[in-house]
Amino acid sequence: MRVSKACNAQLRKSYRLLAIAGAATFLAACGSDDVFTGEPPLLTNAQCSVTGQNQQLLNFMNDRYLWKDDMNSNVNPASQNSIYAMLNAIRAPQDNFSFIITEQEYQDRYVDAVFFGFGFGRNDRQDLGVIEIRYVYDGSPASEAGLRRGDVITEVDGVPMSTWFSRINAGTATWATVFGPNEEGVERTITARKPDGLEFTETIRKTAVETNTVMATERFTIDDKDVGYFVFDSFINRSESDLNTAYDQLEGVDELIIDLRYNSGGLVRVANQLASQAAWNNVENEIFLTYQYNENFQDQIYYFDLGPGIAQLNLDRVYVLTTNSSCSSSELVINSLTPFVEVVTVGDTTCGKPVGQQPGQICDKIVFAITFQTVNADGFGDYFDGLPATCQVADAIVGDWGDMNDPLLAEAAYHVSNGACSAELAATDGAMSSAAEVEKAVRAKITEHPQVTKWRTEH
Secondary structure, three states: OEOOHHHHHHHHHHOOOEOOEOOOEOOOOOOOOOOOOOOOOOOOOHHHOHHHHHHHHHHHHHHHOOOHHHOOOOOOHHHOOOHHHHHHHHOOOOOOOOEEEEHHHHHHHHHOOEEEEOOEEEEEEOOOOEEEEEEEOOOOHHHHOOOOOOOEEEEEOOEEHHHHHHHHHHOOOOHHHHHOOOOOOOEEEEEEEOOOOOEEEEEEEOEEEEOOOEEEEEEEEEOOEEEEEEEEOOEOOOHHHHHHHHHHHOOOOOEEEEEOOOOOOEOHHHHHHHHHHHHHHHHOOOEEEEEEOOOOOOOEEEEOOOOOOOOOOOOOEEEEEEOOOOOOHHHHHHHHHOOOOEEEEEEOOOOOOOEEEOOEEEOOEEEEOEEEEEEOOOOOOOOOOOOOOOEEOOOOOOOOOOOOOOHHHHHHHHHHHHOOOOHHHHOOHHHHHHHHHHHHHHHHOOOOOHHHHHHHOEO
8 A cells, every 4th residue: 555645744743652663653654543542541440450451462462563473372461460571471582672661761762852861871891891982962961071972981989890890790789870770860970081091080960861863963075075974873753853953064965974873763754854865866756665564454655755854965875884783763774775876884784673663552551562564665674684784894982973083984984985895894804704693693682672772771
């Protein structure tokens, strides 16, 4: 079933509840029933008892779940002590992506785009006894304290990180012990070191952190080419305006590098906007993707759509920086553009999530169960092992965003200049193959949606 342009406009108005797809969003498609209908049951009703919630989940999964034929549908709802346990008991063996959050968590993360914390993402380096700073949200306590990507935390409250790692591994401490609960006013004194070796100590206090989704926007001159670069962290509601701000700053560029290395997904409509603004002259009136459902529902075609996007770069080639944390809607950008423009990916193979969710509300919970798979205009969508990088380079945190010593950014710049991957990569094909095997093994161990993993490593 095709979704017309008029229907696309209606879809945009209906996308309040998102799915992580791709957090695709809540898809109120023309000609089909909304996933959310009416008001959720009162929390005091029997429907919202543990058994009641479990039964509703089973009903939802039998109706909407993409892999319903593979799930364990014989589980007695009365035998599970929570809706979370019920999901784990009935999900299909291949499903590492479905999850459930509370309605408040949904409101905080996806609608309001805030959380209580210091405002940074961590990368554990137990081998070095430090925490690397992956990213810092604008205006957050961490940002105000001077923390930036590339810095490392060496101590928290006077205790070396090597000691904290030992305590966490021994089960005598948790990350909540290290950084405290995510509540207003919680304080910690951190000692950190800059890439140039400068050390500093600051006391920072948790507050409501707004999660900006564009973390950096730059323009570089590479061999007389005007090259745009932006770091995009998440596909959520506020991303629409964040993307417009970034694209406004990049109008007229000859090449574009989109950094999605840690972007674990979000709204499909935002992925569509991002891709459409980058290459509109090549994709107008073309198919962005087709949603494929279980046998209870008809497949649906979704066209490229600028949505609220304004600036149009009209490029014939885009570069995308990736790791195996690049998931879902990040992969949609790559896969959906590939039939129409040259897409050069630099980094590691992506996470492998060509499936998405249309959430369902059960009492005060939001269920993000896999309800569809996506394919591009060529009918391709079987990338459960991830999308391979054109130029495979291991990610390393060497400094702040835009640092040309960054291996992924440096390799993209090399390709801009030479039209091919670097000689160093060509000379190490065997090593890259071995690295790819390790990456595949790591990917096979994914046991939760990467977005949930991302939240657990934010403070």
